[in-house]
Amino acid sequence: MRKDKVGALVILALSIVYGAMAFNIPEAPGVEDTGVTPSSLPIALSATGIVASLLILVLPAPRRIDSDRDGSSFADAFKGLDWRCAAFLFLLMAGYGLILKSLGFLIATILFLYGGFWAMGERRIKLMLLVSIGVTVGFWFILTQLLRIYLEPGVLRFLEAN
């Protein structure tokens, strides 16, 4: 399947779900005055999304892009990519969100950067530690001491008490 059709299919599904949700938006009292309810624009958008994605799905591809050789097929678009590294970085980012408050900015950020360097193939442990700790502490200093922005101390809360 061609990649633009796959994209269109995904947006078609999104538009349908969005449209269905739009019909369930409650009416607000008094809005009949203008005729535009909170669901008017969403319904119009859903309709436009459905029509435009159907057009891509139904119409043949422009001559220029329809060739498997130029990587216009869905499989080609996702072939030969470094998925492992990207997936690890995604997990790392989500994990960062998870531990940022509990472990605190300093520890969470050092772990995030260290993990990121590791994921990207760096293996010089001392350098990785030096860079991640150096950047994190420097950034923390600028934010908390110079710009007076409060950052969660997390598990290092006891330091703050002193």
Added chain:
Amino acid sequence: MVLEGIMTGLSTAFTFTNILMVSLGVFAGTFIGMLPGLGPISTIALMIPITYGFEPSSGLILMAGVYYGAVFGGSTSSILLNTPGEASTVATSFDGYPLAQAGKAGKALATAAYSSFSGGTIGALFLLLAAPALAVVSLSFQSADYFALMVMGLTAVSAFAGKGQFLKAILMTVLGVMLSTVGTDNSTGIQRFTLGQLDLIDGISFLLLAMATFALSEALISVLKPGETSNAVETAVKEKFGSLKVSKQEFKEIAPSVGRSSVLGFFIGVLPGAGATIASFLAYGMEQALAKGAAKLQFGKGSLKGLAAPETANNAASTGSFVPLLTLGIPGSGTTAVMLGALISYGVQPGPRLFAERPDVFWSVIVSMYLGNVVLLILNLPLIPYIARLLAVPKPFLVPFVLFFSLIGVYLVSFNNFDIYLMVGFAACALFFRLLDFPMAPMLLGFVLGGLLEENLRRALLINDSSLSFLWSRPITLIILVITAVVLFLPLYRSLVERFRFQP
């Protein structure tokens, strides 16, 4: 009045702090913009959180520096590495990269800087004249006209998206407007598409969306598609740099191209949706068509004219795109959309009222845009060999830094973990659509204009007793809508013809 305004702008911009700001901005912008894959949208988005606490005028001036720096940084990576950070510097690489390969990277970068400066200067002059004039006219605009203008802006960005991209761009625009409807509806207070999440009641933040769909996804794409290594950067910088000098003869040679491309670039930049990419390609095409004999054959093999034309047009168009943003409050491109986000974060709402009520801000934006240009030439050009060396920072370190600064930039605004999860989700979706060749800029523009579109439609209907007659009864509205229809149907027609010509 224009002179008075310029003086106001100059007095705001020419303070020690502000000159320091613009210099820092240009430096940071060049560096980030130079990183292969990261374009001006990501660069500006990355800088917004850092400048949150700044005075509006200082923040704006820094942003102007960042903007020009990012554009020039993109040209630098196009010339040195043949890896344009974004579409508008693709044409720069046609002749810039061959020059660099011939050991004339210094000359190519200097030509690019001089051309950008000239394009920016001529663009700024036009901006000085056009912006106040249009601002005065736009004071008479009503909601109906604004509604029509937004429809035109949204349509135009798709229409100019490039061959085979029209329908995809429309879909991405629609997706952007859909995202803008998430949250509490401003006029009725009703919640829409919040999925019961308290965190979504205020809607999705523009910064979050811009960071996730540009900075994060651009960095992740570079991970998925490993390209240039930092070794290549080092070689490019050390071995091929050559002198930064451009001879008098060469200046004379490129001067007419620079003049033509500036005018062309500015006017294309003013058009909503067209912008720097189209301007740079058209200028390149125009110069190639005008060249004769040996000069024509030189195009694509290291012609200085071929490098100067797109660079000039690119910068002139970037300046031109500020006309609709400053006077109407309507961004015409992804880059100006993110600039609008930056302006709003300083409490500056561009539009006709800005000119009337806050002339100091209006003029300081214009003056600082120009100051950014000057600093770029004076400070940045001599430093380019050194800034470029920073690119040799190995990718295993760069990518996690970009991810970290994007995430923390958004987190520092809301202090809400949910925003980080949302960013990860959006980045994954953006990555998926990028791999399928769906353009991201229209989505961002749709998101920015979505809220305004709905608000103006409501207001227009309220004024017109719920009748849609305003669409044809007001001449300005009608003219804008007719132009929109032409802009919409021409590429749609072409797109359909192109698709039907194909025999599967």
